[in-house]
Amino acid sequence: xxxxxxxxxxxxxxxxxxxxxxxxxxxxxxxxxxxxxxxxxxxxxxxxxxxxxxxxxxxxxxxxxxxxxxxxxxxxxxxxxxxxxxxxxxxxxxxxxxxxxxxxxxxxxxxxxxxxxxxxxxxxxxxxxxxxxxxxxxxxxxxxxxxxxxxxxxxxxxxxxxxxxxxxxxxxxxxxxxxxxxxxxxxxxxxxxxxxxxxxxxxxxxxxxxxxxxxxxxxxxxxxxxxxxxxxxxxxxxxxxxxxxxxxxxxxxxxxxxxxxxxxxxxxxxxxxxxxxxxxxxxxxxxxxxxxxxxxxxxxxxxxxxxxxxxxxxxxxxxxxxxxxxxxxxxxxxxxxxxxxxxxxxxxxxxxxxxxxxxxxxxxxxxxxxxxxxxxxxxxxxxxxxxxxxxxxxxxxxxxxxxxxxxxxxxxxxxxxxxxxxxxxxxxxxxxxxxxxxxxxxxxxxxxxxxxxxxxxxxxxxxxxxxxxxxxxxxxx
Numbered sequence: 242x243x244x245x246x247x248x249x250x251x252x253x254x255x256x257x258x259x260x261x262x263x264x265x266x267x268x269x270x271x272x273x274x275x276x277x278x279x280x281x282x283x284x285x286x287x288x289x290x291x292x293x294x295x296x297x298x299x300x301x302x303x304x305x306x307x308x309x310x311x312x313x314x315x316x317x318x319x320x321x322x323x324x325x326x327x328x329x330x331x332x333x334x335x336x337x338x339x340x341x342x343x344x345x346x347x348x349x350x351x352x353x354x355x356x357x358x359x360x361x362x363x364x365x366x367x368x369x370x371x372x373x374x375x376x377x378x379x380x381x382x383x384x385x386x387x388x389x390x391x392x393x394x395x396x397x398x399x400x401x402x403x404x405x406x407x408x409x410x411x412x413x414x415x416x417x418x419x420x421x422x423x424x425x426x427x428x429x430x431x432x433x434x435x436x437x438x439x440x441x442x443x444x445x446x447x448x449x450x451x452x453x454x455x456x457x458x459x460x461x462x463x464x465x466x467x468x469x470x471x472x473x474x475x476x477x478x479x480x481x482x483x484x485x486x487x488x489x490x491x492x493x494x495x496x497x498x499x500x501x502x503x504x505x506x507x508x509x510x511x512x513x514x515x516x517x518x519x520x521x522x523x524x525x526x527x528x529x530x531x532x533x534x535x536x537x538x539x540x541x542x543x544x545x546x547x548x549x550x551x552x553x554x555x556x557x558x559x560x561x562x563x564x565x566x567x568x569x570x571x572x573x574x575x576x577x578x579x580x581x582x583x584x585x586x587x588x589x590x591x592x593x594x595x596x597x598x599x600x601x602x603x604x605x606x607x608x609x610x611x612x613x614x615x616x617x618x619x620x621x622x623x624x625x626x627x628x629x630x631x632x633x634x635x636x637x638x639x640x641x642x643x644x645x646x647x648x649x650x651x652x653x654x655x656x657x658x659x660x661x662x663x664x665x666x667x668x669x670x671x672x673x674x675x676x677x678x679x680x681x682x683x684x685x686x687x688x689x690x691x692x693x694x695x696x697x698x699x700x701x702x703x704x705x706x707x708x709x710x711x712x713x714x715x716x717x718x
Contacts, residue, residue: 243311253291260303267302289317323554338533345525353378357426359440361507364401372397380418387413405430435459435504442510455481462499470496488512527575527601528568534605535567567605574604642703647715652693654686665705
């Protein structure tokens, strides 16, 4: 008898087999190699291949002079290789997901602030100019307007003083809900005015290379030319043509100066907004966190199986697919969260990246449980009722047999009809009688003497699979 009878090896492993009288060793199928041990009759050593994708079982056969004596079973487990592959996969994917989340994570929202436009303008005595304001962050956007000289209305219309003091006039906007937040602009009172054709431009939607033309409104300079200055990213031409090049900063300031009269005007270009997060950024975060949560769930499952010695290499493909599965489920749940079909954590908003990341991560971690909840939502929303009669997987209702003709010849009764089967039985006048199945359309019955008498009335019913035909009557002639 061969020893050992059953063994499990890892790739590259070896096992010695012994069988008294064996002179040749064979493996079936040919996977790995086996050879007799030198100097040890009846002994063979099997060597497993160093790599395999899935576990395999082979037979080691001991023979003597071409006749099989006995055989043993060798299982080559790929669990070790797959455990290594999964460990590398999880390490790489975890690092990649963490890096991707930090890369797409939006910058913090801008602190509450107030701004005034234009930041600088030149006006003649008594001339009016409309100032604009913006307020970001928590609180309302209403502001209170004040001016160090001249007059200004509650809506921001400033009128330059008739007798200026020679100092720049300061126009201030103070946030009504928080008096600590304010912004100021300067007005130079000169004999001739100079203002920009536009005081503020939103360029958040303009791509690199986009151009914006600024023009100084007012009498041209007496001598020389206007001088243009740029504070912030981009490029500014000598004629006031601004080109968008970089949006690293939130804004750029365009200033024009008339050296001959000391007139100034300025305008602001908004390049980027850090106070609002785009939907696309939130969706990226949801996908990445859903995948990360599913990855953690897969690790937990894997550790449990390995700890219990129940890991099967064929489940490796399940673990590889979990991140994609978790990302998909998280995205669907986030859409439901966004439209209000399900409730998120109390006091949070889907637009909050922290709330979106938490919901997506938890969904990925418990994706299988979440699927059950989604099924309840679908049932509540659509209340599905499957009315198909021929759907796959459902047993078709048996068709009832039908009797079309009864013929009595002596003591023989021939029943003609349709949908008869070999399991059909016949009842006459409520009693079951012996019958013979001929075909799907014919059954014969040998009538008992009590029923074959002349003048007897017969009520015949065919029964099969618990379904009865409609009764048909005949009378013995």
